[in-house]
Amino acid sequence: MNFSDWMPDLSHPWTRFALTVVVALAVAGLLRRAVDMVLRRFALRHPRGASIIARAKAPMDVIVPLAMLLLAFRGAPDEPARLIDGMEHVIAVLLIGACTWFLVRCIGALEATVSRFNPIDLEDNLRARRVQTQVRVLSRTGMVVVIVLGLGVALMTFPVVRQFGASLLASAGLAGLAVGLAAKPVLGNLIAGIQIALTQPIRIDDVVIVEGEWGRIEEITSTYVVVAIWDERRMIVPLQYFIENPFQNWTRTSSQILGSVMLWFDYGIPLDPLRDELQRICKDANEWDGRVIVLQVVDASDKAMQLRALVSSSNSGKSFDLRCKVREGLIAFVRREFPEYLPRLRGELESELRAVDAASPPFASKLANVRR
Template sequence: MNSSDWMPDVSHPWTRFALVIIIALVVAGLIHRVSDALLRRLALRHPMGASIVAKANTPLEAIVPLVMVLLAFRVAPDEPARLIDGLEHLLGVGLIGACTWFLVRCIGAVEATVSRFNPIDLEDNLRARRLQTQSRVLARTGMVVTVVLGIGVALMTFPAVRQFGASLLASAGIAGIAVGLAAKPVLGNLIAGIQIALTQPIRIDDVVIVEGEWGKVEEITSTYVVVKIWDERRMIVPLQYFIETPFQNWTRTSSQILGSVLLWFDYGLPLEPLRGELERICKGASEWDGRVMVMQVVDSNDKGMQIRALVSSSNSGKSFDLRCKVREGLIAFVRRESPAYLPRLRGDLESQVRGVEAAPVPFTAKRSGRVYGQG
């Protein structure tokens, strides 16, 4: 058998086209292999670069062959290129999608690197929470914008869509108003996300009071915030809420906080021993940070006086535990040392014969006195 019988006819357009595609794929593989090795070597000294290379490697495996195949279409013979023009357009749309995927993965890699090098599981995590909040909100916003732009560019490659867009521009006034009203919630949350990232009224792991509920900011997305309530429920709050509605942020500038304990006692209770007991409780509690320890009489009425113990802690969680310890310790101290000065209710009672109602006596013989009953 002659070797010319099985050798392909390179003069045929389709054969030349197939050879061009094969060469393009081989070159694409070599380019990807070499570029991947160079990028990994350059990223050894840069943690963010290493994260980007690791996350963007998969999209690059699609981008490089698509680019080379599209270049092969440009240099291919005219006859096959005309026959598979639809395939070229499909590959172009795929390239747009791969580039969008690549940009989204790069943005995610930057966010992951910032979060990894700024952990929030520390005692003083204010800077880390600020950086994580900025990176997370801006990354989510950037991903949304990138995906929307990628879809828009891909759609504009279709002639029918371009004509439809031109017809829409003719009635841009009414259409713009309608689209603006329809997209108001989306755009409002998008702008609110940028505001939160820049001004930071809230951050990741902030302690907030929202709708009367105490909780921590667990997650900030491009449209809503997840607040983890103390009993492990989750409250989903739109981003615009934190721009338009007042709320409490207990860790805006620092996690340190003052906690108060209010107790009612009788006027006869000596205060100095009680202050000494408060000092003993605080010094024995690991939750007390040593900044503030004050006891004052802050209110009074016809039944007794109200005492406030003011103590400080490094964060709100420790403050709650310390307040409970102080409340329990002071009550136990008064019950043990001065039980007569616990809150009582006063009443007037007339003398009665044991088991039998006493006979009426003249008013001057009546004896009125003050007795106490446990409140």
């Protein structure tokens, strides 16, 4: 038996096609290994890109063989055309899906890399919060756009869908208007997300007052914002809310904040000892940042005067704790040193008691008990 008897008949189109598929897969394997070697060297020289390369590895393992198979199917025999066309269509759809997966993974890896190199668990984290907000909002928006485009491209490969889309465009008019109105909330939030990423009225970990609730911006997605309320509740707010409605942002330019404590005391209380005690309380408190400490009389009524203690802290959480310490400390100091100047109702009854005492002793004795 000759060696030529074992050789396949290369003149047959299906034999050449099978050989082309095998060669395409072999080339895909070699090409993937070469790309892996190049990317590993790149990751060693650029550690920040290692995360992106690691996340893109799985999609690349699928994209390269599918791309080579698609090229191989271009040289497939014409018969049977339906089978070949169907397999080629499936490979093309899978390739579109793999490319979409690849882009989404790269965007997510880029977001994770930027977040890792810009941590927000620092005292002065304004720049890190600004960068994280921009990257997170833009990455989520980019993912949505990539997925929608990938799905649209995949659907357009089906002749029925392509003809349906052409007929819709031909008779657009009212249908286009209806689709536009239906998509208005989605598009509005998408545009609002881009506005927030660029102008940054809010950032990750910002302290905000929304609908009367105090909380921190915990997450910003492509359609809504998660606000972590102080009592561990979560408020879900659409992105458009922060573009169309007023709200308070306590950390817009800095996390430093002033806290005030309002107290009512009698007019006769001396203020210098209170100021000394306020100084002592703040200096002993770790929450005070050493910038501001003021005690002033800000209001007065016919019964007492109102004092305001103004103290500063590095962030709103510490400010709340410091205000509680100042309030407790000043009240305890006044109760201990000047109890007679605590707010109370007083009246001059001496002359009235004497007049009533002579006229009606029983009634006078009741008033005397009230006086005591």
